[in-house]
Amino acid sequence: MKRLDSEILVIGGGIVGSAAALALARAGRRVAVLERDLCGARSSGINYGGVRRQGRAAVQLPLAQRAHHIWSGLRELIGIDGEYVRSGHFKLARSAADMQALEAYAELSRPYGLDIELISGERLRRQCPWLGGAVMGGSLCPEDGQANPRLVSPAFARAATAAGAAVLEGCEVLQAGHDGSAFVLEARHGGQALQARAAVLINCAGAWAGKLAAAFGEDVPMTSGHPSMAVTEPIPHFLPWSLGVEGGSIYCRQVARGNVVLGGGRGYVLDADRARASHDSILGLLPQAVELLPALRHVQIIRTWSGVEGYLPDRQPVLGPSATQAGLFHGFGFCGAGFQIGPAAGEALAELVLRARSPVPLDAFSISRFNAVAADASSHPLVPERKIS
Amino acid sequence: MSRPPVIIGAGPAGMRAAQTLAAYGLRPVLLDEAPRAGGQIYRQPPSGFTRRRTQLYGFEAGRARALHETFASLRGQLDYRPQTLVWNAQPGLLDLMETGTLAASSLSWDDLIVATGATDRVLPFPGWTTPGVFTLGGAQVALKFQGCAIGERVALAGSGPLLYLVAYQYAKAGARVMAVLDSGSMGDRLAALPAMLNQPAVLAKGMYYLAWLRLHGVAVHTRARVLRAEGGARVEALVWRREDMNDAQASPGPEQRIECDAVGFGHALRPETQLADLLGCRFGFDPVQRAQLPLRDPAGRSSVAGVYLAGDGAGIMGADAAELAGERAALALLQDRGMAVDRARIHTLEARLRRIGAFRQGLERAFPFPRRWAETAPDALLVCRCENISAGELRGAVRDCGAGELNRLKALTRVGMGRCQGRMCGVAAGEILAAAAQVPLSQVGRLRGQAPVKPIPIGMHCRQMPHAAPAAAPGEDA
Numbered sequence: 001m002k003r004l005d006s007e008i009l010v011i012g013g014g015i016v017g018s019a020a021a022l023a024l025a026r027a028g029r030r031v032a033v034l035e036r037d038l039c040g041a042r043s044s045g046i047n048y049g050g051v052r053r054q055g056r057a058a059v060q061l062p063l064a065q066r067a068h069h070i071w072s073g074l075r076e077l078i079g080i081d082g083e084y085v086r087s088g089h090f091k092l093a094r095s096a097a098d099m100q101a102l103e104a105y106a107e108l109s110r111p112y113g114l115d116i117e118l119i120s121g122e123r124l125r126r127q128c129p130w131l132g133g134a135v136m137g138g139s140l141c142p143e144d145g146q147a148n149p150r151l152v153s154p155a156f157a158r159a160a161t162a163a164g165a166a167v168l169e170g171c172e173v174l175q176a177g178h179d180g181s182a183f184v185l186e187a188r189h190g191g192q193a194l195q196a197r198a199a200v201l202i203n204c205a206g207a208w209a210g211k212l213a214a215a216f217g218e219d220v221p222m223t224s225g226h227p228s229m230a231v232t233e234p235i236p237h238f239l240p241w242s243l244g245v246e247g248g249s250i251y252c253r254q255v256a257r258g259n260v261v262l263g264g265g266r267g268y269v270l271d272a273d274r275a276r277a278s279h280d281s282i283l284g285l286l287p288q289a290v291e292l293l294p295a296l297r298h299v300q301i302i303r304t305w306s307g308v309e310g311y312l313p314d315r316q317p318v319l320g321p322s323a324t325q326a327g328l329f330h331g332f333g334f335c336g337a338g339f340q341i342g343p344a345a346g347e348a349l350a351e352l353v354l355r356a357r358s359p360v361p362l363d364a365f366s367i368s369r370f371n372a373v374a375a376d377a378s379s380h381p382l383v384p385e386r387k388i389s
Numbered sequence: 390m391s392r393p394p395v396i397i398g399a400g401p402a403g404m405r406a407a408q409t410l411a412a413y414g415l416r417p418v419l420l421d422e423a424p425r426a427g428g429q430i431y432r433q434p435p436s437g438f439t440r441r442r443t444q445l446y447g448f449e450a451g452r453a454r455a456l457h458e459t460f461a462s463l464r465g466q467l468d469y470r471p472q473t474l475v476w477n478a479q480p481g482l483l484d485l486m487e488t489g490t491l492a493a494s495s496l497s498w499d500d501l502i503v504a505t506g507a508t509d510r511v512l513p514f515p516g517w518t519t520p521g522v523f524t525l526g527g528a529q530v531a532l533k534f535q536g537c538a539i540g541e542r543v544a545l546a547g548s549g550p551l552l553y554l555v556a557y558q559y560a561k562a563g564a565r566v567m568a569v570l571d572s573g574s575m576g577d578r579l580a581a582l583p584a585m586l587n588q589p590a591v592l593a594k595g596m597y598y599l600a601w602l603r604l605h606g607v608a609v610h611t612r613a614r615v616l617r618a619e620g621g622a623r624v625e626a627l628v629w630r631r632e633d634m635n636d637a638q639a640s641p642g643p644e645q646r647i648e649c650d651a652v653g654f655g656h657a658l659r660p661e662t663q664l665a666d667l668l669g670c671r672f673g674f675d676p677v678q679r680a681q682l683p684l685r686d687p688a689g690r691s692s693v694a695g696v697y698l699a700g701d702g703a704g705i706m707g708a709d710a711a712e713l714a715g716e717r718a719a720l721a722l723l724q725d726r727g728m729a730v731d732r733a734r735i736h737t738l739e740a741r742l743r744r745i746g747a748f749r750q751g752l753e754r755a756f757p758f759p760r761r762w763a764e765t766a767p768d769a770l771l772v773c774r775c776e777n778i779s780a781g782e783l784r785g786a787v788r789d790c791g792a793g794e795l796n797r798l799k800a801l802t803r804v805g806m807g808r809c810q811g812r813m814c815g816v817a818a819g820e821i822l823a824a825a826a827q828v829p830l831s832q833v834g835r836l837r838g839q840a841p842v843k844p845i846p847i848g849m850h851c852r853q854m855p856h857a858a859p860a861a862a863p864g865e866d867a
Contacts, residue, residue, distance in 0.1 A: 038797050045800060150800035158790060191521050203863060233808055257803075268479065270669065277840065279482055279495060297848035302808050304840050 002189065004196040006032040006166065008353060009183060010204055011173055011212055015037030015149075015339060016331045017204030018156035018167075019346020022077075022355075025163035027354055031167040033159045034173055034187055036194065040153025040205055043334075044342065046307030048229060048263045049149045050242055051091045051340045052181060053114055054141035059110040059316065059364035062375060067344035067359055068143070074152070074305075077343075078159040082152035083256060089144035090119075090241040091138045092292075098246040102139040116141050130238050132294040146242045149339055158193070168194075176201070176215045178325060198354055202329045204346075206236070207310035209332030213367065216325040220318060221363050222377035225311045226267035226338055228281030230304040232257030238295060250288045260296065262289055267306030277304035298373065309336045312370075319345055323353060329353065330367055393417050393796070394722055395483065395498045397475050397664060400428020401708045402504035402700025402715030409719035411466040413728060418468040419432065419497065420475055422488065426460050428700075429526065431706045432533045433457065436624035440536050443734055447558060449708070467717075477840035478667040484840070486713050491849040498727070500695040502665055504711070508657035511813050511818075512762050516618030518774050521651045525551045528653035529558065538564040540651020544617045545629040546570040549657035550754045553598040557805075560605060567649045569602065570613035570627070572634050572656070572759045581834060584751025587744050591709075602652050616644065618652055627652055632741045633825050634759030643789075658705045659816055665703065666838030668696050674831035677753050678705055680816070681835035687739050689718030690725075699720055710745040713738050763817075763824035772821060773814040775807020780821050787825040798822050808844055811836040 010017045013035030026029040032207040050354030053064040094097040106116040120137025161167045175186040183201040187194040203212045212223035242253035250264040322328035351358040396403045399421035410417040425433040432455045442450040477484035483496045509524035544567045554563035556569045614632040631642030665683040671692035672681045682704045689697045697718040717738045720730045769779030792798040804818045805811030823830040
């Protein structure tokens with residue numbers, strides 16, 4: 001059996017876990033990331049790629065503003081630009097009620113500095129000749145944007161490695177507990193048993209984080225969601241902004257390569273770890289896409305995909321210390337909207353470890369809001385027991 | 390079970406499966422992308438074309454006639470839907486699009502025979518995207534379907550039985566075959582003879598093609614490595630040299646140049662496995678075919694209940710085997726429906742399939758994969774033509790980002806992310822990855838299947854539209 005002794009263990013090499021590990025390694029701390037698959041391959045890698053503050057609940061905006069600052073220095077931080085562009089994010093209104101909701105949001109978010117502009121009437125028609133359907137207007141957040149999640153998220157893990165973190169891919173944690181002096185994790189890495197010990201444990205296990213929390217007596221009402229995504233063949237550039245629609249349904253953006261990325265509806269579950277875009281979601285998405293952007297009518301869809309995201313009933317993540325176990329921190333359940341705030345969530349976790357508090361208010365994200373019941377903190381299996389050879 | 394069984398693909402496997410099911414009183418749905426039945430090998434020209442079967446199919450004219458006539462006699466016993474692309478599959482449901490009208494529909498299924506066939510296995514060389522360069526299969530389709538050649542002075546390169554067959558067909562059709570460049574050697578052929586002798590008729594055909602080509606003055610070079618295609622708006626020459634692609638010790642010969650206006654190339658075939666993948670079939674690595682293939686029992690049952698696999702789409706066995714496997718899979722489907730079937734026929738089919746299986750093993754030895762292809766591919770070689778990704782970029786992702794798995798390589802470089810979704814470049818990308826990461830090919834995995842199997846227009850006409858996506862759907866924006 002292999003042994004790994006570290007100061008801090010991070011479970012999950014998605015964008016949040018990797019950003020936390022990066023910040024901790026840069027602070028000179030000994031940190032190891034245990035990633036079951038490949039870093040950034042799950043919801044951090046399969047998401048739409050919106051880097052958007054607009055539309056977030058007010059409690060998230062301080063974190064989103066901090067993330068906005070981090071994104072501006074992305075290349076210095078992770079070594080690549082990850083196709084990040086501040087293209088603007090435009091949220092559409094299809095009714096007067098929608099428009100009122102957008103106006104209310106512009107007002108609500110004003111103190112946080114999103115600089116939202118409302119566009120309607122003649123200006124909308126002049127500025128958006130490509131827009132079809134019954135769009136009345138919209139609200140533009142000019143400095144929101146988009147990036148390529150399958151490049152950005154793995155790059156956070158590589159940056160953490162370069163900063164000195166030990167990143168173990170293909171490392172599945174089977175059992176977690178605390179022996180009174182340290183966390184003890186039983187894992188399997190490259191076909192071998194691995195025991196990892198550390199004084200601090202950070203739970204960034206995404207849609208699978210509920211099991212780890214439960215191992216320490218904290219029950220959270222996690223569910224899995226499966227976004228349905230599609231991408232077209234590359235076409236000449238026509239769409240300047242990332243688009244969303246008030247009330248949900250379709251969202252889309254055009255990448256530098258020319259492909260239009262579309263999302264909306266739900267995928268279906270293949271098994272506990274995998275999901276696919278479904279018949280219903282694809283066929284639901286296509287007519288909406290044509291209605292919104294008539295230029296897409298003769299363009300071809302070349303790929304669809306989905307993934308597994310962790311959801312919580314109030315649509316807010318869990319981000320902060322455990323209510324039952326000293327030294328344990330959680331950062332999960334970003335409800336399909338964790339890509340933009342992920343880097344800031346990771347830094348906040350690092351600050352909690354290093355200084356016991358973060359300058360960003362995190363109270364709304366406390367795990368205790370789910371009335372976590374303190375139970376025995378002995379070792380619990382996370383997956384059905386298997387013999388480790 | 391009340392729904393009729395569904396067959397995807399009207400090549401030799403799908404046609405025989407349909408015939409078998411009809412013989413037992415069922416009325417299967419037969420979906421096929423092509424306008425007329427026959428698959429790639431027995432592809433029929435558009436109605437009104439007048440080339441005779443012997444011109445179209447050569448030695449296979451008898452088989453083609455038998456199959457097409459059998460199929461014609463089944464009219465009325467099948468729900469046959471040509472020009473229908475199956476672009477998505479999920480449990481119990483297929484998504485279809487009529488390729489002519491772009492009408493979309495869906496089809497529920499209880500049991501399904503997947504006979505999706507194969508495409509060329511493409512190992513690119515510098516200049517392979519120059520106009521005038523085709524795959525061997527593409528060159529053959531041009532001849533069979535449209536009765537036209539890819540050029541007047543044609544150079545053919547690669548390996549596998551198709552190389553010699555296409556050369557023969559082109560020469561017979563009146564094109565000048567400037568040379569046949571085979572990456573394998575005569576030594577490989579001799580070593581494989583014992584295994585191939587159990588299908589003497591097939592072996593004899595192969596030897597006939599070779600003898601005919603030599604007799605008619607066509608230059609056939611073995612141990613030939615194609616170095617590049619030259620030309621701008623149109624290919625002008627193919628440059629090659631003698632080099633053993635399975636032995637790094639042997640020293641290569643001097644560069645040689647063949648003037649030509651068209652090139653056909655390919656290294657055998659690769660199965661079209663995306664639908665089996667979407668259906669959730671379990672896959673395993675086949676070291677002989679160097680591919681991840683859907684697993685099946687000798688009857689063609691996949692790992693998913695109700696899904697049967699037959700023909701080259703499940704693993705390359707050739708057209709004769711496809712007919713047998715299509716019939717066998719249909720009998721398995723009938724057995725699983727609790728119907729009494731002809732047991733003696735099952736034994737015959739399985740015995741013949743085993744014999745062909747042994748012959749195919751010999752064939753793989755006779756036309757060995759050029760194992761040094763990946764290590765000798767220059768960095769500048771374009772591997773993924775949809776996304777313009779070179780071998781050097783793939784190696785860079787392995788070196789700098791630690792990519793060791795095919796989907797990760799795709800995520801980092803865009804290889805296989807374009808219109809073909811890896812159907813053309815996936816094999817080459819996997820070989821480059823394995824060589825660069827110095828891991829066995831079996832470890833690099835396979836590109837995950839994702840709908841649509843082929844591109845579909847956003848504006849296709851959906852008769853029954855599902856309800857609009859629910860508001861505040863998951864993944865709403867980030």
